[in-house]
Amino acid sequence: MGSAPSEPRGTAPAPATGAEPPAEPRADRYLPGTVARTAKILVVGDFGVGKTSFIGSVSEIRPLRTEEPITEASTGVDDLARLPGKTSTTVAMDFGRITLNPSLALYLFGTPGQRRFWDMWAGLAEGAVGVLVIVDSRRLAGGFDVLDQVETHVPAPFAVAVNHFPDTPPHPHERLRGALDLLPHTPIVDCNALDRDSSVAALVALAEHALAVREPAP
Template structure:
């Protein structure tokens, strides 16, 4: 198992990961003894590709393609006037969260027509980070339903803030999204590395707690 309760995966809020973005290298440090797969999901246009790109210590793998006229009337571009590309398979990145633990990040496409890929991408994931755009909450309901039905892993919600995002408390968003009381809800700026890493640390802590409860039950 990638996570273990005895491993200080989130000690000191992952000091190693919170540092400024390192010079990107394909090589994993020889101090790393554990790895964990994390799935990053969310509605179309919530910032999954940006999120993975901001935290990844390697050049992220992206499968973006230009949006065409075929998507007009199908993909909801409300508040997304500047969006010209979309992920069609997955995003991939890596983050060494502390000297002993590395996270492998897999981002899913947001559109419903690509959801058949989720099961394969989710295989082996120890946790899921759900990115949400508070300007477009309606699109997150189907994402959460898909997640709870087909991805049996603990998840946390990260609210990605845009310049015109309305301000909502985590409790209000938890209620609006009909989340269980124990589901973490955190603020996030996908453009900011430290903010994005904090969201991943919150997810890691939640995954550890959930696993400990399962072992103890």
């Protein structure tokens, strides 16, 4: 499924003669020796749909975040409707890693959601083998715009994950498929971005879809 920047395997190298010994490394900083393939996954979505929470819930390393406080300068620019507890926002990217199975590790790159940052997506998408589009069905119009951006500027297969908030109303997948104008083969999955198991299931659905697109059955 493609490759991502190499990462050390096994244990950390010994320090140079005379150097102070390094602090004991966390074991999860290094890929297991069984990993044979790595793949880059882009995680996108509208402002406030839960991308940072999603990557934080599944990452086996401490995620890299570029969050800044939301200030009065965003008043009238960023729609905080139905987001009463949101006090910060991603301004560059989120990054995490998950070993999906003993032989495959995924590198997760999360994009900022505001339109003024969408120009960054092309660079972040370079080398990605799949895109997970997170949507909030309470604010579906923003998800439609994000999908249009993905289809236009990100040349990779994608799946849609519907992030469920406490007040998210239930919607049949086929109704959401019609509202988002998705093709029949595009996967739609439900998830809770704060729950690791459901978030991992969304990544598995995307990985299976990306493999099916790249390696169609004869």
